[in-house]
Structures are given as structure tokens and as C-alpha cells.
Amino acid sequence: MTKVRVAGFSISLDGFGAGPDQSLEQPLGLRGKELHEWFFPTRSFRTMIGQEGGTQGIDESFAIRAMDNCGAFILGRNMFGPVRGDWPDESWKGWWGDNPPYHAPTFILTHYPRAPIVMEGGTVFHFVTEGIGAALEQARAAAGGRDVRIGGGVSTVRQYLQAGLVDEMHLAVSPVVLGQGENLFAGIDLPALGFRVTEHVFGEGATHIVLSR
Numbered sequence: 004m005t006k007v008r009v010a011g012f013s014i015s016l017d018g019f020g021a022g023p024d025q026s027l028e029q030p031l032g033l034r035g036k037e038l039h040e041w042f043f044p045t046r047s048f049r050t051m052i053g054q055e056g057g058t059q060g061i062d063e064s065f066a067i068r069a070m071d072n073c074g075a076f077i078l079g080r081n082m083f084g085p086v087r088g089d090w091p092d093e094s095w096k097g098w099w100g101d102n103p104p105y106h107a108p109t110f111i112l113t114h115y116p117r118a119p120i121v122m123e124g125g126t127v128f129h130f131v132t133e134g135i136g137a138a139l140e141q142a143r144a145a146a147g148g149r150d151v152r153i154g155g156g157v158s159t160v161r162q163y164l165q166a167g168l169v170d171e172m173h174l175a176v177s178p179v180v181l182g183q184g185e186n187l188f189a190g191i192d193l194p195a196l197g198f199r200v201t202e203h204v205f206g207e208g209a210t211h212i213v214l215s216r
Contacts, residue, residue: 005143006150009160009172011069012187013038013209016176019184020157027085030098037179041208042066051104061206062175069173074149075142076109077135079159083128089115096120097128105154108145110138112159135162157185164191170216172198175209 014020015038022032029035042048046057047066057063084095097103102123110129117130131138142151153163163169197216204211 005074005146005148006170007139007153007163007168008073008150009153009163009169009174010073011042011066011173011175012155012160013042013175013177014187015179015181015184017180017182018186018188019181020155020160020187022181022184025081025085030085032184034179034181035184037181038177040179041175041177041206044208058207061204061211062208065173065175065204065206065211069152072149073107073152074146075107075151076105076154077138077142077151077159077163078109078111078154079156080111080113082154082156082159083111083113090117093117093120096122102126108142109154110142110145112138135159135166135168139163139168157187160187161191164196167196172212172214174212174214175206176212177209 012020020038022029022035025032031038041062044058045063045066046059047063047070049055049057083097086095103109103126106125108127108129110131112135113130114132116132119130120128122128129141131141139151153160153169193214198214199216200212201215202211202213
């Protein structure tokens with residue numbers, strides 16, 4: 004049965020999933036990179052960037068789980084890139100180069116239409132202008148019975164949470180405080196949405212929390 008999951012989503016101790024002032028030079032916002040320090044040493048990350056080696060401990064096991072059984076992804080416009088407003092041209096194809104890490108149909112929420120982009124490694128970016136429900140419907144159809152992963156950013160995850168469309172969340176809580184940025188849970192009542200903690204594991208670089216409903 005297809006699940007809608009948030010997985011491998013890094014947040015700070017004070018609940019921020021991205022720093023402020025995202026830009027081409029700071030794709031995760033100011034200090035946002037610190038949230039992902041648990042992931043960078045893992046074998047999964049090093050394989051993603053074409054390098055050998057990497058750790059194989061608890062953090063790596065959760066990195067593997069985050070990508071396991073994912074048949075389609077949904078991303079917000081800001082997660083795809085720093086371009087705002089209408090597309091000035093078709094030169095921007097994401098942060099990740101020619102071979103993005105998704106290797107599956109990936110649906111981008113936007114207000115501005117754009118033709119699909121076929122990338123290397125099986126990733127195809129589709130641009131959805133009809134909202135989160137339409138994106139999820141298309142992602143479910145494309146996933147072929149596997150899971151749909153809500154990949155971020157914070158605003159996109161919040162929208163799916165508030166709509167009651169997320170079945171499970173894996174959060175990697177990094178030992179940093181940002182103080183500002185995009186707060187994942189501001190104004191969201193997780194118990195009222197049916198979530199409870201079903202796993203909590205201390206990894207090498209983060210604490211891994213799984214919430215299910």
C-alpha cells in the first residue's frame with residue numbers, strides 16, 4: 004500500500020528545517036548546511052556525489068531507509084531552485100547537476116507552467132500548477148504502488164501535514180540551534196493530526212525520530 008512519507012528530513016533542536024535567506028550561494032539558507040552534517044559522512048551521501056567509502060552506522064541505516072521503496076517525490080518550488088516568479092528560460096534544471104539523487108518521477112509545486120525535464124538516472128521533473136492535491140494524485144499514479152516521499156522544503160511539508168496527507172515522518176534532529184529560518188512545526192498540533200512517536204534512535208550525528216499515525 005502506498006504511503007506518503009517525509010523521510011531523512013533534517014531539523015534543528017529549535018525546530019527549523021532551513022536557514023533564512025536562501026540563495027544560489029546558500030541553497031539551504033544561512034547555516035542550513037549544519038542541519039545535514041549527520042548525512043555527509045554516510046556511504047549513501049558519498050555514493051550520491053560519486054565518491055567511495057563513508058560510514059555505515061545508524062545514520063547510514065536511516066539514510067538508506069529514507070530512500071527505500073520511494074516511487075515518486077514531491078518538492079516545493081524553492082527546493083528545486085532559487086528562481087522566483089515566471090521561468091525566465093529553461094536553463095535552470097535543479098541544484099543537483101545532470102544526475103539528480105531522486106531516480107524517479109519528481110513533481111515540483113509551482114504557479115508557473117513548464118515542460119517536463121528528463122534527467123539522467125531516471126529522474127523526470129514534472130511541474131504541477133494545480134496545488135498539493137493534484138501533485139499527490141499524479142505522484143501516486145507514477146509511484147506504481149511504492150511510496151510517495153514529500154522531499155521538502157519546509158513550506159511544502161507543512162502544507163501536506165496540515166492537509167492530513169502525511170502517513171509517516173522520519174526527522175533527523177541535528178544538535179544545532181538556528182534561532183531563525185523556516186520552522187517546521189510552528190502552529191501545527193501533531194497529536195491532533197494523529198501522530199505519535201514510534202521510534203527514537205540516537206545516531207552518530209543526529210537523533211532519528213519516526214512519527215506515525
